[in-house]
Amino acid sequence: MSRTIYESVQMDNNLPMRILHFSHEKALVSPGGNTYHFDTATLQFVPPHWHRSIELTYVVNGTLQVRQSEQEQTYQDDSFFIINSGDIHELSSVPTDNFELICFIISYDFIQQFIPNIEKIRFDMATTQETAAELSGLFYDILTLYNENQEFGHLKIQARLIEILYLLCQYHQVENHLPASRKYLRSQQLNKQILEYIHVHYMENLTLERLAKTFNFSREHFSRLFKETFGKTFLVYLNDYRLYCAFPEIVNSRKTIEAISIAHGFPSSKALIKQFKEVYHETPMQFRKNRKVSILDHNDDKKR
Template sequence: MEKIYYEITNTKGNIPIAIFYHYKAPIQSVKAHWHRALELTLNLEGTVDFYNGNQFETLHENEVSISNSGEIHYSIPHFDCYEDKIVGITLQINYDFLKSLIPDLEETYFKINNPNIQTSIANSILKICKLYDSNNNNRYIKIFLQLLTIIDLLYENCRTKYKNKATKKTKEILNYIHLNYNHDIHLYQVADYFGYSREYFSRMFKQEIGLSFKQYLDNYRIDKSIQLLINSNQTILEIAYATGFTNENQFIQTFKKYYHLTPGNFRKLLFEDK
């Protein structure tokens, strides 16, 4: 079992950023997490559902989503096939570096509403990736210039009224779910464990995370089941029990609801692709 709600951001070499490439796949991990770094994700193909704090948005081609420091976030891409192709880029900007430039960073919240700003940031992200993969002797200087351009665009055009980050209690609740998803846990039990009424806990969870407790728990269990379908020889029944489902049929029906195929067919498709 594991703690997943907090992510450590490792920067690249001499520059205060981390870069992640996303490849095309019909089923990808869905995990709520948070970190101190500011995160920008550029979608290059298809659509991706993003949850940042309690805000939901669908990202289309060449659009950028931003996750602020300390904000719980996750995403769900929508593809129907595998392909060795980059369909998204995530850029994380080191918190301490940002703090040195923006002293009031803790009271600053960014939201990208202007399409022209989206395009400018997207172009800078692409330039950073191209420079990083090049052998240009002064690539770090040029990367810094593009990074400062992004920060300037955000600061001058995207600052909004301060929005409270997810509470410490919400992060503790997510951690509890991540540690106990493979047990038979229910909303009322988790609410009682944290000292909330069932009604208040249900409202608070949906407001903070953007999904109901059951939707989030089902998503997390399905994510874990996919890892077992790919990396183990366990039967469908064994995987159902290992990921907290009460029986095989419940697992199959939940899997179909999210991905429109059975776990068995997913495993078969995976081996056919290989």
């Protein structure tokens, strides 16, 4: 299951957005008809990635950790956060019985129809709490309309979505403090290229020395740069990503752990087992035996 850093988000039918609703009470139904049940025993993790779409999330209950650029933020009950277009971000959630989250991934092209200069604008949900009640109502209106699936209901959803865009522009637009220098733009592009390289070659014997040489850095400088940029060492990130990619086969296939470890670049089955136990507190075989897990990838409805 090879991935690149860039995700071209699949939108819902007739809508300029993707609607994701995670809850312990109700299964999420994808546009392809697949259902996904929230598993409170499984740590939810999405590794660093980016997309052109703007991602607006309402954490209704529970805790979600989000890392953007070099900062990590924890969001809890009744809070909103936004991922601006092109921002590299990583998400993880702490399993709780009452966890609920609603996420709207909004088409960049749709937004640009109403906000032509969107590439020069950034939004920040921390500017004010005054819109929280109105945004919450709009989120649930859209979710209700989406679940009702009535004829022409998509038009009502788009009307609510435009109201959300108005609130973002009116109350949450912030000055773009990101430097526009060529040096900064090159560094952002380089960060994406580094992650993409890892995501393409993670199954191989990928070393810090090889990666540093590929991007014309000394080993020491590249190691320090990687830690400062992504908040973890290269080896920790690589092992996290290998486990993330191996997880579907570990829990939902009959392949041996040795075969899975080889396929996903682990130096040995012992290394995979150690990494798995650190994250899930069980061996892969214990986890496979004790749980049935449905895996949601918001870009690939065919994958279980």
